[in-house]
Amino acid sequence: MFRTIEWLDDTREVKLVDQTKLPLATKHIVTSSHERVAKSIKIMEIRGAPAIGAAAGMGMALAAIESKAKTKNNLLDFLRKAAVTLNTRPTAVNLTWATTRMLRVAEAAEDGVDQIVEILVGEGKEIAEEDVRMCQSMGKHALSVIESGFVIQTICNAGSLATVHLGTVGAVVRVAHEKYGGNIEVYAVETRPRQQGARLTVFEFMEDGIDTTLITDGMIGTVFREGRIDCCVVGADRILKTGHVINKIGTYTMAITAKFHKIPFYVAAPMSTIDMETNPADVVIEERDGDEIRIINGKYITVPTTKVYNPAFDMTPPELITAIITDKGIVEVPNKRKILEIHKKID
């Protein structure tokens, strides 16, 4: 199965898919240098919050090996510098979280330097495995709503490429695909302007032998009307305690159209996606550079001076969402109390 990042035990190296080359070429970066991992994060050869968290963790393990330190203090000095090096994207909390976690483990260890290095290798792998388990858990919970033979429509990329291995929506699809002997199909929506559906989702599901059909964003009404789709499963960048879901632009239009056709609309996201603070009215949607719309593959598709509006995300209200599939279980929305309860459990 397709894996975004992994630790190679034999050579003590990190191997990751170069996402800047996808989908036309599948190239891997294999490195024993934490600086090379830092570069991969910086230039987005690896992206997606869980994936770069794992990359930073494994990068710290590489640094521990590279340090060749003889004393714990020397090792810690080297690791602290490596943590700074690996934090190349300031807004990505997963980077700081992962490097801090690795540092704490090193500081707390009472063993010799060689043992601490081994502990760090184990911890780096563990960060990745936790993400894999979380996704697996989401996929297993989803089996209560995804039936054999389902055709699932999704938008953007909430697959392996944003996580370590299975993805969020990716886990829902893959776990069901395995459970039902391959009897699961996917419709991937292109997702203009950045086309993550066409570039990434189609690619990674095809890699895993899952029957995947690409459609454009405007075709969703037609495929619903023709009875081609059994349910929608989309990811989430943020879920408010009210059940409002912020996700890639196009999600809201899809949810409205699904509701019109009485097609179940699920959101797959770990509980850590839930934001207990912000109110729907206070959500600010990022507006991105208009050239994302005007230019494709380096060429203008419209008049270069065209005025564009390019919101990167949209907000779907709970009344359009059938349920949220989390790593802790299925939450029907609107169900503020249930979100609060589950959230309390993991606090």
Added chain:
Amino acid sequence: MFRTIEWLDDTREVKLVDQTKLPLATKHIVTSSHERVAKSIKIMEIRGAPAIGAAAGMGMALAAIESKAKTKNNLLDFLRKAAVTLNTRPTAVNLTWATTRMLRVAEAAEDGVDQIVEILVGEGKEIAEEDVRMCQSMGKHALSVIESGFVIQTICNAGSLATVHLGTVGAVVRVAHEKYGGNIEVYAVETRPRQQGARLTVFEFMEDGIDTTLITDGMIGTVFREGRIDCCVVGADRILKTGHVINKIGTYTMAITAKFHKIPFYVAAPMSTIDMETNPADVVIEERDGDEIRIINGKYITVPTTKVYNPAFDMTPPELITAIITDKGIVEVPNKRKILEIHKKID
């Protein structure tokens, strides 16, 4: 104002915009050769049923001049050959209709050859003018529903470039824009896969100084929710007597999303678009080559072997349509009787 095709009285030539170069370059073809006009139709330098009808009519006028015939019989022989030459796209009824009309006029004329040539020049111009008047009429009727300050969302290109001058949706926008002193705005939806909104609609409204914003197909829900749009006006490839509208893929999704936001959804089309024969269940939607989705500007945007589904049109049921703006007046739908009545009037 922007004009797709026109007759130059001074030089007795036809001038048309080369649509294959749009929107990155505005080049015109100016010719006195009916064979060159035939080529323009064939390679789609000019396209859209009303526009190619006018091109064929003017092509016949050019042929009459080119013939240098001394007798009416010689002229008719030349014109019959020219009609065959101009009929380069077999399914385009407007071509046959226009060339036949020109031939009938020549056959019926009792004047000398020189006079017949002048009559044909007049008739070719008249075919174009009839289209302009029909569009103008649509635009005037629309004033009863389009108010000053309206922001109008449209999909695909139902503008000048598909007709001789104003367009269908184009007329609604332009007549209101003129009437309200420029106080009309447009949101053009990109319209994947072929991006006619981005390539053509944006271009021609910008040419006329109309404030136009480009968005992608997935953004419609967001712009509705944000209150940016006052109404939608879309074209139609065919309108059934039941009020079902067949139009560019994405129209149906837009209509559902507009209904959800209680935004008026108008269809602008001449009465000649109404098909009194076909039932909704019998409509076959053309499925086009998947490379329209896979390739943009000559480059793959996805895995080349990706399976795609590419319906070119969709069907919007009457309950999602506020009214149809025709050249004969506004028809509220569902209102089968009204469609029948108006249709009877023009039979």
